[in-house]
Amino acid sequence: MEPFKTRLDKLAHERAHIPSARPYKCPDCSLTFSKLPARNLHLKGHRGPKIFACPHCSLEFLSAHYLERHMVVHTGMKxxxxxxxxxxxxxxxxxxxxxxxxxxxxxxxxxxxxxxxxxxxxxxxxxxxxHEGASDSGPSEHVKPIKKKTKKLSSGRPKGRPKRNAGTGADKVDTCASGSP
Structure with a gap:
């Protein structure tokens, strides 16, 4: 190793070894990025989003994670x-x-x-x-509901979906009877 002739030569040499502040280059254009996720997001602009399609139904997802999560619908695994x-x-x-x-x-x-x-x-x-039409400025006076001629309130389930244990008449699970905490 030979010594540098001037201090400026030494500094120029040292700068050559400093990692780039923007090391991630787009392979499709000349832009560079300081972080890989930013580069990958930019790259999607060139190549478009990748679509992950379910092999069992017509649903499509933008990530493999969402497709995997969806697949349990078809396997029935709970x-x-x-x-x-x-x-x-x-x-x-x-x-x-x-x-x-x-x-x-x-x-x-x-x-x-x-x-x-x-x-x-x-x-x-x-x-x-x-509260339909109530302002977002804070609590307001209670708006009385419009009375409809219905037999009972909605159970929250979609129409046509049977109640759990509909054949036994036990609509609710008794959490205290089992002795569980």
Whole structure:
């Protein structure tokens, strides 16, 4: 190794060894990026999004993860079981939502009144039914619902979907009878 003649020669040499601030180059154009995810996002603009199609139905997904998550619909596998009633679900988020029935947790609070709900869909339905047109500025006076001639309130299930244990007449699971915590 030979010494550098001037300090500037030494600094120029050292700069050659400093990694680039933008090391990720787009293979399709001259742009460079400091982070790989930014480069990959840019690359999708050149090549378009990759579509992942379900081999069993006509649904398409933008990522392999979403396709894999969807596939449990076709396999029927329900690996997420409730510790209280042993009901099983194919998605962890569905189990989390179900557990609120047992715990009594109601994290979705109405901004217009003091009601709380265990599902966001229930809150949205409540707001549409009782607070349609209410301002977002804060709590407002209760708007009385329009009385409809219906026999009973909706159970929250889509029409045509039978109740659990419909043949036995047991519509609800008794969480206390099993002795579970």
């Amino acid at each position: 690996q997420f079981a409730c510790e209280f009633c042993s009901r099983s679900f194919n998605q962890p988020s569905h189990l989390k939502s179900h557990l609120r029935l047992h715990t009594g947790e109601k994290p979705f609070k109405c901004q217009h009144c003091d009601k709380s709900f265990n599902h966001n869909v229930s809150l949205k339905s409540h707001v549409m039914r009782y």
